[in-house]
Amino acid sequence: MVSFELSDEQRMVQETVASFARDQMEPLMRESEESGAVPDEVIAKGWELGLLGGCIPEEYEGFGEGLSALTSVIALEELGSGDLAMALHLMSPTVLAYAVMDQGTEEQKKSYLPRFCGEEFTPAACALVEPRYDFCPSALTTTAEREYDEYVLNGRKCLVALARESDLMMAFAATQPGMGFAGVDAFIIPRDTKGVEIGEREKNMGVNALATYPVTFKDCRVPVSAKLGGEEGCDYLRLLSRCRLGLAALAVGMGKRAVQHSRDYARDRVAFGEPIGSRQAIAFMLAEMAIEVDATRLLTWEAAWRCDKGIDFCKEAALAKNYAADMAMMVGDRSVQIMGGHGYIRENPVELWFRNARGLAAFEGMVMV
Amino acid sequence: MIDFELSPKIRATKNMVHMFAENAIRPIAREYDEKEHEKPWELFKMVQKVMGSMMGGGLGGGEAKEEKPEGGEKKPRETNLMTAVTVEEIFWGDAGIALSFPGGGLGGAAVQASGTPEQREKFLARFSGEEPCWGAMAITEPEAGSDTANIKTTAVLDGDEWVLNGEKIFVTSGKSALEDSKGFVVVWATVDRSAGRAGIKPFIVEHGTPGMQITKIEDKMGIRCSDTVSLSFMDCRIPKENILGSPEVMDKTKTEGFKKVMATFDATRPMVAAMAIGVGRAALDFIKEALAEQGVEIRYGISPNRMTVLEREIMQMEADLKAARLLTWRAVWMLDNGERNDLQASMAKAKAGAAVTRITQKAVELMGPLGYSRECMLEKWMRDSKINDIFEGTGQIQLLITARRLLDFGRDQLK
Numbered sequence A: 001m002v003s004f005e006l007s008d009e010q011r012m013v014q015e016t017v018a019s020f021a022r023d024q025m026e027p028l029m030r031e032s033e034e035s036g037a038v039p040d041e042v043i044a045k046g047w048e049l050g051l052l053g054g055c056i057p058e059e060y061e062g063f064g065e066g067l068s069a070l071t072s073v074i075a076l077e078e079l080g081s082g083d084l085a086m087a088l089h090l091m092s093p094t095v096l097a098y099a100v101m102d103q104g105t106e107e108q109k110k111s112y113l114p115r116f117c118g119e120e121f122t123p124a125a126c127a128l129v130e131p132r133y134d135f136c137p138s139a140l141t142t143t144a145e146r147e148y149d150e151y152v153l154n155g156r157k158c159l160v161a162l163a164r165e166s167d168l169m170m171a172f173a174a175t176q177p178g179m180g181f182a183g184v185d186a187f188i189i190p191r192d193t194k195g196v197e198i199g200e201r202e203k204n205m206g207v208n209a210l211a212t213y214p215v216t217f218k219d220c221r222v223p224v225s226a227k228l229g230g231e232e233g234c235d236y237l238r239l240l241s242r243c244r245l246g247l248a249a250l251a252v253g254m255g256k257r258a259v260q261h262s263r264d265y266a267r268d269r270v271a272f273g274e275p276i277g278s279r280q281a282i283a284f285m286l287a288e289m290a291i292e293v294d295a296t297r298l299l300t301w302e303a304a305w306r307c308d309k310g311i312d313f314c315k316e317a318a319l320a321k322n323y324a325a326d327m328a329m330m331v332g333d334r335s336v337q338i339m340g341g342h343g344y345i346r347e348n349p350v351e352l353w354f355r356n357a358r359g360l361a362a363f364e365g366m367v368m369v
Numbered sequence B: 001m002i003d004f005e006l007s008p009k010i011r012a013t014k015n016m017v018h019m020f021a022e023n024a025i026r027p028i029a030r031e032y033d034e035k036e037h038e039k040p041w042e043l044f045k046m047v048q049k050v051m052g053s054m055m056g057g058g059l060g061g062g063e064a065k066e067e068k069p070e071g072g073e074k075k076p077r078e079t080n081l082m083t084a085v086t087v088e089e090i091f092w093g094d095a096g097i098a099l100s101f102p103g104g105g106l107g108g109a110a111v112q113a114s115g116t117p118e119q120r121e122k123f124l125a126r127f128s129g130e131e132p133c134w135g136a137m138a139i140t141e142p143e144a145g146s147d148t149a150n151i152k153t154t155a156v157l158d159g160d161e162w163v164l165n166g167e168k169i170f171v172t173s174g175k176s177a178l179e180d181s182k183g184f185v186v187v188w189a190t191v192d193r194s195a196g197r198a199g200i201k202p203f204i205v206e207h208g209t210p211g212m213q214i215t216k217i218e219d220k221m222g223i224r225c226s227d228t229v230s231l232s233f234m235d236c237r238i239p240k241e242n243i244l245g246s247p248e249v250m251d252k253t254k255t256e257g258f259k260k261v262m263a264t265f266d267a268t269r270p271m272v273a274a275m276a277i278g279v280g281r282a283a284l285d286f287i288k289e290a291l292a293e294q295g296v297e298i299r300y301g302i303s304p305n306r307m308t309v310l311e312r313e314i315m316q317m318e319a320d321l322k323a324a325r326l327l328t329w330r331a332v333w334m335l336d337n338g339e340r341n342d343l344q345a346s347m348a349k350a351k352a353g354a355a356v357t358r359i360t361q362k363a364v365e366l367m368g369p370l371g372y373s374r375e376c377m378l379e380k381w382m383r384d385s386k387i388n389d390i391f392e393g394t395g396q397i398q399l400l401i402t403a404r405r406l407l408d409f410g411r412d413q414l415k
């Protein structure tokens, strides 16, 4: 039966994360963007929320009941309303951890999951995006060739968040090039493996508090056991789709915050003797922003709900993510426009949302639900 | 718990209605577009037989908030969701025919929502009778469309009767209600122009009331099966008790009456959104099938910068349609749960009206010269869908309502 009501647990998660975003993340957003680092206290306090450990079952030393895409999406929306870079930093281990939980062999679960259940934040990297204008996740140019009981990885990656800070990285590579999504596998690779070269920290248009790096694999040899899911490999499109839901949810959170901010400003700012919100040119922009944020949230919820229900959700996740990226750009742009010249000044948050929004379209991977 | 699965009951109805739309409505859709002012009587008689007993207030009427149940026990209701889902299916069949289905329409919905028990009894029973019967609502005037508060039609109490004078235009199903059946029209008139909004009251005028005349039947771009008429009122006398709603409605100092009928829109606007979605889905289904026949594959999941223009358009159409549907379901779900939904209803209608107008236009465009041909249904859907961005509050009016609620601005602060 159709319902739009959160469960008690989801409401609790939502409230907890929302107040964390408001009280801990947002006040430090500008400072961390300018200094290029997510403050330690945000990471420590964020980790205390137990969002990740709360999903890992007890048998792997977690304290959770398992994954719910919907609950993750609800939590990520709130984190996204705080700050995108901090959210991506804090949730960076999700790609590796959730992928292992979802599709790892028993051995992989046993050896990797417990490390994300400790008291200290444990980052993990995700190497998926490649530095090419025509990058497409269904046509990776990074390859993994089988040689006896090893795989040999070759190729270049970029936007690998926390590559240097993480002990482990999940790398996606084509084991059967030309086979599209079906030809890609995931490998769990320790940072100090021979053939892994982590480059200089990247400089991007936005999310500057998040440390991202280019990574090159040069005849990087990993044992067959490093392949996610063992001999059979993994369902890459499913993993990718779970990541897309995460990015869509972050976009919704950011969009929601930008709408609130624009709304408050449109009420307060006076021009020609009236609040600017009294003019339809501004008011209608605002109305459309709000409609699109809600539309994206519902598309994301629906796809996540399908995922939890065990119904195919890959198409829905892709549609939601692309829709979210367009929405974020539109909302980011308009929130700058509504502030006029003040929106262009770095003292105000809107220009950062605008720059971050562009990232949401370019990113793949990075966070998972 | 968040859930997007329709209940078995709604699903079963949806399937049944879809089959009906596919087999009984779609095949004659073109015919009744070309014939313009004719009705598919056979179909309507059948519809009346089957649905009359079920529908009561009528299709597209929706159902307004129910009073809080006694004892506080909240039973899950899904009447409005059921209507929204059904409306989408029927309009998938054909918008013109579906809009002309017998039933109370907006007039019926207003009586249902704000009539006294006696009025409901007296005026709504006819819609579940043997013969097709229609209700209509007349707000719009030549000089007052979006600006409903500016209507000039007057109602003056003379003894036991109200005397109506004025002119109404664009009354959907006006001919069906007043000429083709024993229906009625809910007419908005002012009892005191100086009282503004508070002076505007709804009145029920029966078919055949002397002094009321159909003066024009419009020729339209789309939804041609549906009749749209002008009505003139010249010393049209109706019984005193035909003012819609409880006695307080008569009070010139209160906007109660105006507000209550306006609240009908909280129920009907999502239904207009559902109508739009039905037409949009028809166009999208069509274009996807046509592409599949040509062996064109839509590669979901690839990067946007790798998509063809065609793929991008189709995916956007699909996402827009789904977003509109989810916003609509949310609005009706809130209504079913007794929550205030005026904001969400306007958001849904704004989104659906704009999205579907665009979707149907794109569908025509993507089919090239074939899309423009009357041999193919796409051009018809493009004409039909546009009305959803106009009636029951234009897209701009929906944005206005949405923005006022967001900004917490009154109508004087945001015009």
Ligand SMILES: Cc1cc2nc3c(=O)[nH]c(=O)nc-3n(C[C@H](O)[C@H](O)[C@H](O)COP(=O)(O)OP(=O)(O)OC[C@H]3O[C@@H](n4cnc5c(N)ncnc54)[C@H](O)[C@@H]3O)c2cc1C
Pocket: A280, B106, B136, B137, B138, B139, B140, B144, B145, B146, B147, B169, B170, B171, B172, B173, B220, B228, B387, B390, B391, B392, B393, B394, B395, B396, B397, B400, B415
């Ligand atoms: C086929 C059809 C069926 C209809 N059925 C019915 C019916 O059954 N009963 C009934 O009463 N009416 C009915 N209508 C009337 C319909 O509701 C009105 O046409 C509609 O509300 C717009 O009013 P208008 O045509 O006077 O346009 P106007 O109000 O003159 O609007 C013209 C343009 O100005 C814009 N505009 C107006 N005010 C504002 C504002 N404050 N801010 C920004 N933009 C604004 C509008 O969005 C529109 O784009 C029907 C109309 C049609 C075409």
